[in-house]
Amino acid sequence: MGRIILDKVTKSFGEVEVIPPLDLEIDDGEFVVFVGPSGCGKSTLLRLIAGLEDVSGGHISIDGKDATEIPPAKRGLAMVFQSYALYPHMSVRKNIAFPLRMAGLDKAEQEKRVMQAAEVLNLTDYLDRRPGQLSGGQRQRVAIGRAIVREPAAFLFDEPLSNLDAALRVGMRLEISELHKRLATTMIYVTHDQVEAMTMADKIVVLQAGVIEQVGSPLELYQRPRNTFVAGFIGSPKMNLIGGAEAEKMGAATIGIRPEHIEISDTEGTWKGRVGVSEHLGSDTFFHVQTEASPEPITVRTTGEKALEYGQDVFLTPRPEHLHRFDAAGLRIE
């Protein structure tokens, strides 16, 4: 169905190697999210899988067949672009039917499949409109509709929600997850929003400069980051990474502690500090506390009721069972 294996895939644009040799296995039916900072090669990797870019080396196999030389249309994958890439002069109906028309399906079958897709995506009322007459969320759904009618082996999404406002993003996030549960088709999803990554993925692939830093389930990545990059990248607000004397005391080059794993007290604790900016989100409050332990302020997460004055002296205590230790190369010490 949709098992995709990348074997030592590389990609260079001219002299610049964007993706050094990379191995990755994606199982059938999995929801895989690529995350990483801007410019790390997420889109490039996705386009390599889609066949829109040629690999510079290595092999891509889809369902056991070597697909490296197969043109994009023949790979049986469907892609949803960041800009949606709808055909502006065609109605929604024609947009969704386009891949079927190209495949030479007869009119009745086309119509049937378009109606099915439209029902799944709540688009039945908009079938005769042009993309220009739709809202962002509706356009997004048309783009997904165009992808699902082909019944592809896998879906590829390139930051599909980044053009939507926050509320709509939450809604579409749920819809895509729902769609994945229903279709049980492999999905590869590129994002740099880590809430999307954490909530939607079966498996997260963290990339930096074309290199896979870690692959794992969202909770694995959260609980046992393999190195300081993943530790700092996954989780919001970010994990506090502390170097220097404090880390040496615990036999590491760097120690990491998440904001939610620090106790804050007025009277006693490991690190003495002074409260800086506090951010009240209602459900949570984040305090940025300046301590002697590190030059950077340490972020602490508490319940929303907690209130502290700016400049007040406090004590912080990291919970030892949640401390992460990393060596000089940034790798995790067990």
Next chain:
Amino acid sequence: MATKASRAAARLMISPAVLLLLGWMIVPLALTLYFSFLRYNLITPGAHPFVGWENYYWFVTDPSFKVAMVNTLQLVGGVLLITVVGGVIFALLLDLPMFGQGIIRIMVIAPFFVMPTVSALVWKNMLMNPVNGIFGQIAKAFGFQPIDFMGQIPLLSIILIVSWQWLPFATLILFTAMQSLDREQLEAAEMDGARWPSRFIYIVLPHLSRAITVVILIQTIFLLSVFAEILVTTNGGPGTASTNLTYLIYVSSLLQFDVGMGSAGGVIAIILANIVAIFLMRMIGKNLDA
């Protein structure tokens, strides 16, 4: 975008320009209309009596009028066909990544900067002349009888010359449109299984349709009045084989010195041009307000 107030303001703002243009056009138009009803020949001095529709009658019933009409349509249609098809092809080619792109683009635009008379003369003497012209030499080198372009296929020759002048314009407009085509749309179509011809028909052409409309509208207006190219190459001949309406008017008023007749022809040309313009606007103007 257009509220009532903003539309009223817009009208007010452009009214000086419109009035100026109107005055600029009204005076010569009124004079032409006036002359067209007089018997006014420069060779026969004296009174210029009012003769009603006589000039129109003689102009329209002249056998060369019908020929000129057909020639005008063929000229406009032929040049439009060549420039639009050629322009689309050039736009596609220029859009490809290639070596020396900047220079090639400038070279493609260059013919537009050459004056019509100059380019027509160059074509006539350097390229199409059966004895000295390059085409003639090539034909001879391969053992063929050289074609006498201006003698045997005068109208086609003029169509070729005028097309050469207008191709850059079409290319430029279509190329700009081509560059505004979203690459992701083409990639999406590729993923959807559309091969090159389908991508061209379903994605590229619809995207270019608006630009093609602009090219057709603007060129038609200019092509209806092609004159210099005919004057310096065939003089409308042989016979009336390459005479278009504009050239026929020139013949009546400046070669036969019949101001009245020439004016009548001018008025007919204006009416025809307006009919064509309305017709075109109706037919393809729809494309513009989508």
